[in-house]
Each structure stands twice: as C-alpha cells, then as structure tokens.
Amino acid sequence: MIRSLPTMTVLIPLVSLAGLLYSASVEEGFPEGCTSASSLCFxxxxxxxxxxxxxxxxxxxxxxxxxFRHN
Known part of the structure; x- marks a missing residue:
C-alpha cells in the first residue's frame, strides 16, 4: 500500500521524534554521552x-x- 505524501510528511518526523524521546529515556548521560560513534545514543x-x-x-x-519533464 502506497502512503500519500501528506501522510508521510507527518509520519516521518513523528517517528523520528519518538525514537529520539525513547533514546533520551533509555540512555543515562543522554546529550553528553552521545559523542562516541559506537553508542546507540549517537x-x-x-x-x-x-x-x-x-x-x-x-x-x-x-x-x-x-x-523538467513537463516544461
């Protein structure tokens, strides 16, 4: 099923924000400990x-x- 553009425009930032909030709740030193590329927080x-x-x-x-195609 193909999603419409307005649905995807709203859905993608919300899913990204949910992932960010989840990682903020799981990681203990959230913004400070996110400098290593091996961490999930990064x-x-x-x-x-x-x-x-x-x-x-x-x-x-x-x-x-x-x-380009239509002009």
Whole structure:
C-alpha cells in the first residue's frame, strides 16, 4: 500500500521524534554521552536528522524531474 505524501510528511518526523524521546529515556548521560560513534545514543540523534533531510532531497529531486519533464 502506497502512503500519500501528506501522510508521510507527518509520519516521518513523528517517528523520528519518538525514537529520539525513547533514546533520551533509555540512555543515562543522554546529550553528553552521545559523542562516541559506537553508542546507540549517537545514532538515535543521527537518524532523526538524517531521515527528514533524505526525504526532503528525495522530494526535491522528484519535483525537479517532474518540472523538467513537463516544461
């Protein structure tokens, strides 16, 4: 089942925020201990930033192809 764009626009940041809040509740030294790339905390901060940026640039590319094709 293909999700609509407005649904994904709302769903992806909410899932990222839920992951961030979960990791904040699990890790003891949350922001200070997130400097090592081997810790789960590091990736819990990286993914909420990476996923929306990836979606933005994916949609940007898609819109560019749509506009290029129709003009």
């Amino acid at each position: 990736y819990s901060l990286l993914l909420p930033v990476t996923v929306p940026v990836y979606v933005f640039f994916h949609l940007w590319t898609w819109m560019g192809l749509k506009l």
